[in-house]
Amino acid sequence: MRQRFPGLTLVSAGQLPLAALAALFEAAFSGYAVPIRQNAALLAARVRSEQIDLEHSRVALRDGAPCALCLLARRGDTMRIAAMGVVPAARGAGLGRLLLDEAIAVAREQRAARLLLEVLGSNAVARRLYERAGLRPRRRLLGWQRAPFTPRAEAALRRTHCIELARALGADHALDWPWQLAPASVASGYAWMSTYAIADKAYAWIDDRARDRLALGHLFVAPHARGAGYARRLLVSLQAHFPGRAWTIPPLVPEEFGGAVLEALGFTRSALDQVEMELALG
Template sequence: MTAELSFLSLAHVPLAESCAALTAGYEGYIVPVAFDPVSLARRIQAEHIDLVTSQLLRVDDQTAGIMLIARRGRTSRLAALGIAKPLRGAGIGAQAVAAAIAEARLRGDERLVLEVIDSNSKATSTYTRAGFVPRRTLVGYTHDPVPPASSENGVMPCPAGDVLPLLLGAWPDDPSWQTSPLCFAGATKPIEALRTGDAAALIDASGPAVRLLAFAVRSPRQGIGRRFMQSLLARFADRPWTIPATLPATQANGFLTATGWKQTALSQLEMELLLG
């Protein structure tokens, strides 16, 4: 039996309540996730999540799930869709996806995109039935700790905004949503920027592993990128590194492999629905 679903814009919902809905909606998820107001607020800013368009999903006046919608220009993204465990299988996810598609068409959007862990067959099936098609695979990487080095070859901290022009100039024209330089236009702590004259990186060293969020070289010649990577790793010697599984599989794979990065087992499928 299909549940009767209603929607409440997240513009009218406190962040703490949204976090509670996300935590309940992702209970038992393939990858353990935790939500808190601070990290959610940062994600809203970086990923351009539209709280007006995003929705709390309700059944019989009770929270049944949550849907986050991000927007950039004429493209919308289904950034999260979580359904409370007791209500899974009642058709709520399919109704929410249909509503997102209908609203995107009303806005005049050209396409709707999303990412799903490729082993999540139930979610993939829901999106496929709604008309989404696979576009590309998104992967992540890890790097083992490196020994301390005597020199970091001039790698210096700088304001995150200072490296944005370099990222915009060096980045592919079609990045994944979460690796786009647009995510870092307003970057603040814990994100840090490091650069030399010809290369720059954005990192988050606040956790047990250092997360590499962006890496760009002005001109990929004379080993500049490789030397910068070595210096970057040495700056946090004896700590492991990660790149989230948000990077297109064809982007920088050769360079990352050559500098000691190993692809993780977890990958995501980027899917899209053209709305024209």
């Protein structure tokens, strides 16, 4: 297939300085449905938290200039396409399929048992590309939102370390978290996330950088404390701590997780969702 791309070479993403890779990442997602801003510090945090393997990730060079990338992550026997994109000037020529085929080949060479990725539900073109390569939908990941409210009461809220939340998540073996919400991601600590808790019963993992809203990654109640209203108490306490801010939950919540609980807490589905897809390699 590479004969179709004269002047094109694929190299390890580890060959690029992190700042150059971050600039390529941002350019490759130009015009994406969700605006993406990237710099070396943010990309470094993502590499650490998602266990992105830069050595086995790929960058496409056309006449020596970076024009596309595919970032691969690995945990155990599972690999994941953490990001794949092509700069606008190089789109429409089949580079996406070239990078996807390369990612599958690398995953096989590394003896991975399966390859995962997420794609926006509205991105029909990308979904067809992945399906033609053999990936199949595994589940839907939903986003949620809520308007700010005036809290009537407040529980004892404490700031804690992400490791405490990761341990609590890891102890609940019944839940199959998506990659970015898995205990390994939480434990590695996205630099922009903060963790709050009520005792050892309920935890929230939030991004509070925006002045008008809170992005909620986790609202987790430990199994021994469920059914006692701790999710609501934690939400109320956080709203009191961050008054006037609206709430967003990125489209990472599995459809089978907590929808009734979120609705009871006043959340509604957002327009964005993702499809988690899987290719069995064993």
